[in-house]
Amino acid sequence: MSAPAVFFYLFGAAAVVSALAMVLNVRNTVAAAMSLVVTMISLAVVYVTLEAHLVAALQILVYAGAIVVVFLFVVMLLNLRRDTFAPSRQLLTKGAGVVLALGVAGAFLQLVPQALPTVQEIPPDFGSYAAVGRTLYRDFVLPFEVTSFLLLAAIVGAVVLAKRRLD
Amino acid sequence: MEVLLPVVLKTLFIIGVAVGAFAPVITWIERKQSAVMQDRIGANRADIAGITVLGLLHPLADVIKLLTKEDVVPAGANRVMHMLAPVIAAVPAIASFAVIPYGGIYQFGDTTVNLVVADLDWGLLYVFAIASIATYGTVIAGWASNNNWSLLGSLRASAQMISYEVTMGLSVVGVFMVFQTLRLTDMGVAQDSTFRIFGFLEHFGLVESLGFLGHLTLPSWGILLQPLGFIMFLTCVMAENKRAPFDLPEGESEIIAGYFLEYSGMRFGLFYMSEFIEVVVIAALMTAIFLGGWSIPWLSQADIIGGITPVFGAGVATALCMVLHVVTFFVKVIVMIWLQMQIRWTLPRPRYDQVMDLCWKVMLPLSLANILVTGLVILLIQGAKS
Amino acid sequence: MLAEYTGAVVILAVALVLASALLGIHLLVGPRRSFAEKDEPFECGERPIVSPHQRFSVKFYIVAMLFILFDVEAVFMYPWGALFTELGWFGFVEMLTFVAVLAGGLAYVWMKGALEW
Numbered sequence: 001m002s003a004p005a006v007f008f009y010l011f012g013a014a015a016v017v018s019a020l021a022m023v024l025n026v027r028n029t030v031a032a033a034m035s036l037v038v039t040m041i042s043l044a045v046v047y048v049t050l051e052a053h054l055v056a057a058l059q060i061l062v063y064a065g066a067i068v069v070v071f072l073f074v075v076m077l078l079n080l081r082r083d084t085f086a087p088s089r090q091l092l093t094k095g096a097g098v099v100l101a102l103g104v105a106g107a108f109l110q111l112v113p114q115a116l117p118t119v120q121e122i123p124p125d126f127g128s129y130a131a132v133g134r135t136l137y138r139d140f141v142l143p144f145e146v147t148s149f150l151l152l153a154a155i156v157g158a159v160v161l162a163k164r165r166l167d
Numbered sequence: 168m169e170v171l172l173p174v175v176l177k178t179l180f181i182i183g184v185a186v187g188a189f190a191p192v193i194t195w196i197e198r199k200q201s202a203v204m205q206d207r208i209g210a211n212r213a214d215i216a217g218i219t220v221l222g223l224l225h226p227l228a229d230v231i232k233l234l235t236k237e238d239v240v241p242a243g244a245n246r247v248m249h250m251l252a253p254v255i256a257a258v259p260a261i262a263s264f265a266v267i268p269y270g271g272i273y274q275f276g277d278t279t280v281n282l283v284v285a286d287l288d289w290g291l292l293y294v295f296a297i298a299s300i301a302t303y304g305t306v307i308a309g310w311a312s313n314n315n316w317s318l319l320g321s322l323r324a325s326a327q328m329i330s331y332e333v334t335m336g337l338s339v340v341g342v343f344m345v346f347q348t349l350r351l352t353d354m355g356v357a358q359d360s361t362f363r364i365f366g367f368l369e370h371f372g373l374v375e376s377l378g379f380l381g382h383l384t385l386p387s388w389g390i391l392l393q394p395l396g397f398i399m400f401l402t403c404v405m406a407e408n409k410r411a412p413f414d415l416p417e418g419e420s421e422i423i424a425g426y427f428l429e430y431s432g433m434r435f436g437l438f439y440m441s442e443f444i445e446v447v448v449i450a451a452l453m454t455a456i457f458l459g460g461w462s463i464p465w466l467s468q469a470d471i472i473g474g475i476t477p478v479f480g481a482g483v484a485t486a487l488c489m490v491l492h493v494v495t496f497f498v499k500v501i502v503m504i505w506l507q508m509q510i511r512w513t514l515p516r517p518r519y520d521q522v523m524d525l526c527w528k529v530m531l532p533l534s535l536a537n538i539l540v541t542g543l544v545i546l547l548i549q550g551a552k553s
Numbered sequence: 554m555l556a557e558y559t560g561a562v563v564i565l566a567v568a569l570v571l572a573s574a575l576l577g578i579h580l581l582v583g584p585r586r587s588f589a590e591k592d593e594p595f596e597c598g599e600r601p602i603v604s605p606h607q608r609f610s611v612k613f614y615i616v617a618m619l620f621i622l623f624d625v626e627a628v629f630m631y632p633w634g635a636l637f638t639e640l641g642w643f644g645f646v647e648m649l650t651f652v653a654v655l656a657g658g659l660a661y662v663w664m665k666g667a668l669e670w
Contacts, residue, residue: 003555004555028245030245030307030310031245031247031248034248034303034307037303041300051555053288053289054289057289057292057293057296058628060296060300061295061296061624061628062621062624062625062628064300065295065296065299065300065302065624066299066620066621066624066625067621069302069306069325069617069620069621070614070617070618070620072306073325073613073614074614074617076310128289129288129289129292129349129631129632129635129636130632130636133633133635133636134636134639137632137633137636138640141647144629144651145650147625147651148626148650148651148655149654151622151626151655151658152657154618154621154622155618155619155622155659155661155662156658156661158615158618158622159661159662159665159667162615162618163667170559171563174559174560174563175563177560178567179567182564182567182568182571186571233579234578234579234582235582235584236579236583236584237584237585237586238580238583239587239592241593241595242589242592242593243594244594250576253572253576254573258568258569258572261568261571261572262561262564262568264564265560265561265565266561283560284560284564285557285558285560286557287557287558287561288557292631312594313594315594316595316596322613325613326613326616326617329616329617330616330620332620333620333627336627336631337630340630340633340634341634343631343634343635343637344637347636347637347639348635349631349635423597429595432579432583433575433576433578433579433583434576434579436575436579437572437575520670523616523668523670524670527619527668528663528668531623531659532656535652535656538630542637542648543645545637545638546641549638
């Protein structure tokens with residue numbers, strides 16, 4: 001097995017294990033968030049082995065470096081204890097979670113065989129910031145601009161939600 | 168194997184110099200320079216058989232002391248996380264050196280020597296990514312300690328670090344635009360040249376010929392092409408490193424020592440070490456982006472090698488040039504370390520709201536304005552060319 | 554291009570070994586004489602009366618949220634900056650529109666006083 005393949009399987013397994021550790025760790029939410037960081041970094045390594053270099057960089061910068069920080073802040077901010085959730089509601093959320101997970105898994109298993117492309121040679125600059133950037137800023141102008149409105153909506157939403165507590 | 172050996176050698180060299188030599192010595196410089204600036208004598212007590220070497224034995228004494236101290240973990244602390252936090256803080260600091268070039272690209276016959284550990288396509292983004300992981304070290308340290316002051320310190324630290332992460336990124340976008348790359352080695356090559364100070368007059372057709380003014384050149388260093396970017400980036404990385412004047416997370420007077428309050432022995436040592444390693448990282452990064460990296464002003468690599476080759480032959484000339492470049496790089500790094508020490512011992516600590524205001528209300532709009540102006544200037548110059 | 558990552562892997566491994574070696578030596582060499590008072594969380598000699606695990610100010614949440622949003626904006630600017638001359642005026646106007654919308658967001662946040670500490 002070549003070195004990239006070794007890293008692919010190693011970190012693919014690490015992503016799965018740490019994701020499971022996050023979901024199953026209900027007692028310690030901060031540790032669960034840290035497991036999520038491990039998942040994100042493992043995914044970044046998997047992206048690198050697939051030659052998606054810029055995506056790997058953004059995976060660490062945005063997901064591991066920014067989004068999990070907010071999760072961590074929210075967890076520490078609310079500081080929920082286990083007993084904050086009533087047992088009856090816990091059962092309901094768990095049930096809904098299982099149904100949802102089964103649904104997603106089913107759809108995934110159905111879609112993946114159709115979506116798998118045939119293996120082909122990739123251009124030498126595949127996945128570099130230049131190649132991704134050219135596609136993003138030339139061919140996908142509209143989605144790119146719409147993203148700014150999405151971010152704007154999120155900014156307004158965050159302030160509106162938190163403002164009540166600030167005043 | 169032929170891939171691994173040069174990489175391992177380069178890694179050991181940069182870690183040996185930066186972590187093994189620079190970091191310990193600047194703990195001494197920090198104490199000596201503050202002593203000079205405050206009219207004291209400074210560290211001079213540690214000695215071996217009466218020989219003190221100006222106090223240079225202090226870093227060694229510090230290591231021995233930290234290793235032999237008791238490892239106290241407070242009651243109610245999360246032991247695993249408490250142990251993990253200093254590692255999360257220290258490893259990214261060391262790993263940042265991977266993409267920083269400490270020399271150029273040299274051709275010895277058929278072999279190319281590129282003096283950087285990992286010449287990644289996304290170069291500088293690697294440093295940003297690594298820095299964003301380091302935030303967890305402080306958050307986890309404060310949370311795992313089960314101490315009020317620690318938690319307050321880690322909250323301050325993380326809010327400050329994430330805020331300045333945004334402006335840190337935005338303040339170098341101007342540099343990306345000028346050099347047209349994210350790769351630090353390409354930036355180094357681009358800065359190994361000169362530009363004519365009054366060249367723009369001729370370029371826009373304002374004057375026919377510059378005459379002798381046309382011979383006035385400056386090295387095309389980032390600091391001259393992006394002066395505002397230099398100041399903003401330096402401010403941001405110093406805030407990321409949480410050293411004075413941005414040491415509010417430590418705030419001795421109100422929260423005792425902040426997030427590493429409950430750390431002792433080598434666990435504290437790792438936090439302390441990572442702070443000083445980051446000083447070196449900052450200096451090296453500033454050098455690579457803004458101070459021309461390894462290049463010698465007005466003497467390009469081709470000039471140097473071309474000048475020495477007739478005397479010693481191509482191989483020796485290239486090797487000499489390489490040594491010269493590496494030395495130049497570390498001289499610039501030392502200048503940047505000195506600048507950081509100077510700032511650290513000159514400025515007082517602002518209030519926390521002032522630190523956050525500086526980031527969100529001054530630096531963020533200013534960095535966006537810098538990008539706008541840089542873009543306009545580049546486009547105007549391009550337009551005049553065609 | 555993957556060969557370039559060898560260096561990153563090696564330096565991360567060396568850094569990890571270095572950090573854990575220092576901690577390991579400390580664990581072996583350091584003394585261990587603990588008693589109840591020493592293990593108490595440090596509060597300048599006072600007995601801690603408040604647990605640190607309480608809810609804290611919502612301002613930190615706002616900062617973290619704004620950080621994500623502007624970080625995503627910055628992330629879009631990195632490749633754009635490095636491709637700037639190639640994209641020319643088109644790219645400039647494209648990014649100007651993008652940033653203008655978010656600058657509006659920043660102005661809104663500022664007006665609402667969410668940046669006050």
